[in-house]
Amino acid sequence: MAYQLSDQTLSDLKILKLPKHVAIIMDGNGRYAERLNKPRSFGHKAGALNLTNVCRIMDAMGISYLTVYAFSTENWQRPLSEVTQLFALVSQFFDQYIDEICELGVRLRFIGEIGELPLSLQKTVKRATELTHDNNKLQLIIALNYGARQEIAKAACKFALDCELQPDLLKLKAKDLEAKFASYLWTCDLPDPDLVIRTAGELRLSNFLLWQLAYAELYSTDCLWPEFGEKEILSAIVAYNQRTRKFGGLAKS
Ligand code: FPP
Numbered sequence: 001m002a003y004q005l006s007d008q009t010l011s012d013l014k015i016l017k018l019p020k021h022v023a024i025i026m027d028g029n030g031r032y033a034e035r036l037n038k039p040r041s042f043g044h045k046a047g048a049l050n051l052t053n054v055c056r057i058m059d060a061m062g063i064s065y066l067t068v069y070a071f072s073t074e075n076w077q078r079p080l081s082e083v084t085q086l087f088a089l090v091s092q093f094f095d096q097y098i099d100e101i102c103e104l105g106v107r108l109r110f111i112g113e114i115g116e117l118p119l120s121l122q123k124t125v126k127r128a129t130e131l132t133h134d135n136n137k138l139q140l141i142i143a144l145n146y147g148a149r150q151e152i153a154k155a156a157c158k159f160a161l162d163c164e165l166q167p168d169l170l171k172l173k174a175k176d177l178e179a180k181f182a183s184y185l186w187t188c189d190l191p192d193p194d195l196v197i198r199t200a201g202e203l204r205l206s207n208f209l210l211w212q213l214a215y216a217e218l219y220s221t222d223c224l225w226p227e228f229g230e231k232e233i234l235s236a237i238v239a240y241n242q243r244t245r246k247f248g249g250l251a252k253s
Contacts, residue, residue, distance in 0.1 A: 003056035019194035021065035028200025028224030041085045046226035048093045059138040069208050073147030091124045105137035111186035112146030148210035155184035195240045199225040217243045
């Protein structure tokens with residue numbers, strides 16, 4: 001069901017500029033569970049549930065793209081039981097919410113080394129991508145088995161191979177070369193995020209979208225991911241509006 005924003009949020013949004021693309025490092029599931037004396041899996045479940053909530057809120061606000069960091073290439077270092085639980089949770093999430101996602105018109109996409117995931121999860125990813133392909137509201141991009149250094153290194157290899165076949169590529173001017181190189185990334189047809197939010201108070205990018213976040217505004221909140229909701233999203237957008245985006249140039253007067 002579509003989310004009903006509060007009157008206060010609706011009135012605040014009238015005077016705010018919305019970021020077109022928001023990226024989120026969903027951190028703090030473990031600490032949330034610990035605070036409640038529950039196992040870590042409880043925190044991840046609450047985190048997955050909150051993702052549906054945040055999607056509905058951002059869709060209601062009119063945000064076009066939301067990219068979330070669900071599982072990093074470094075997360076394989078966690079105990080196998082936690083990794084297995086996280087993968088099961090991602091599958092369950094789609095089984096449970098795919099109808100609602102379709103009803104909302106949300107398009108799902110995935111970035112990361114999907115081919116290295118368990119086969120059943122790969123199937124879920126394929127199905128979710130295909131089923132929602134023609135939806136035209138919020139695009140939810142899930143970074144799954146994602147690492148930015150890996151993405152960039154792989155793009156560089158593919159680009160090098162193409163340069164051998166088309167040596168003229170090496171003559172591209174810097175800006176064109178940049179655009180050409182970006183076309184080898186998993187995010188090739190997505191705009192760069194305008195705002196990146198990290199929950200649970202950390203101030204790190206943790207190998208998330210290192211190329212794409214070059215000019216994103218950074219926002220960190222102490223709020224733990226399972227508790228990050230409408231009020232917190234609005235605060236992030238207010239903070240975003242207080243920034244002067246210059247992209248290396250001068251502020252427009
Ligand atoms: C970081 O919290 C969170 C993760 C590594 C997993 C994020 C996954 C979800 C929110 C749920 C599943 C996603 C989908 C797409 C359904 P942490 O465990 O590092 O927390 P801590 O730092 O407090 O221990």
